[in-house]
Amino acid sequence: MSETAHDIGNRGEDLAAAYLESKDWLIFDRNYRFEKAEVDIVATDRNYIIFVEVKLRSNTYFGQPEDYITPQKEANIKKAAEAWIYERKMDTAVVRFDVVSIVQKNNEAPQITHFKDAFR
Numbered sequence: 001m002s003e004t005a006h007d008i009g010n011r012g013e014d015l016a017a018a019y020l021e022s023k024d025w026l027i028f029d030r031n032y033r034f035e036k037a038e039v040d041i042v043a044t045d046r047n048y049i050i051f052v053e054v055k056l057r058s059n060t061y062f063g064q065p066e067d068y069i070t071p072q073k074e075a076n077i078k079k080a081a082e083a084w085i086y087e088r089k090m091d092t093a094v095v096r097f098d099v100v101s102i103v104q105k106n107n108e109a110p111q112i113t114h115f116k117d118a119f120r
Helices: 005-022 071-087
Strands: 026-034 037-045 048-057 094-103 111-119
Touching: 005 026, 005 037, 005 048, 005 094, 005 111, 026 071, 037 071, 048 071, 071 094
Parallel strands: 048 094
Antiparallel strands: 026 037, 037 048, 094 111
């Protein structure tokens, strides 16, 4: 039985969350949704609230995973981030948007690249 897109997304987010936690980050939320907007991981690293987009690919034939983040996707992440901040009354929080890019071929160890402050 092959993995669905949802399964692949969950696997990527699990890998990214484990990676971030290994860096002593605290994960606040996963798969936060507001209307049709979503952010994969909401975390903190010292003074920042960080909204993380995770991209997992099994190969790089058609580009790196981070290449699949469109301007529309960025806008949706920002919309979800604004809602998350508003709901928690954290208007003064310092916010950052990161990308965790993962390439995992077959069952090999994942190659994880973390782009801090990937977009504004």
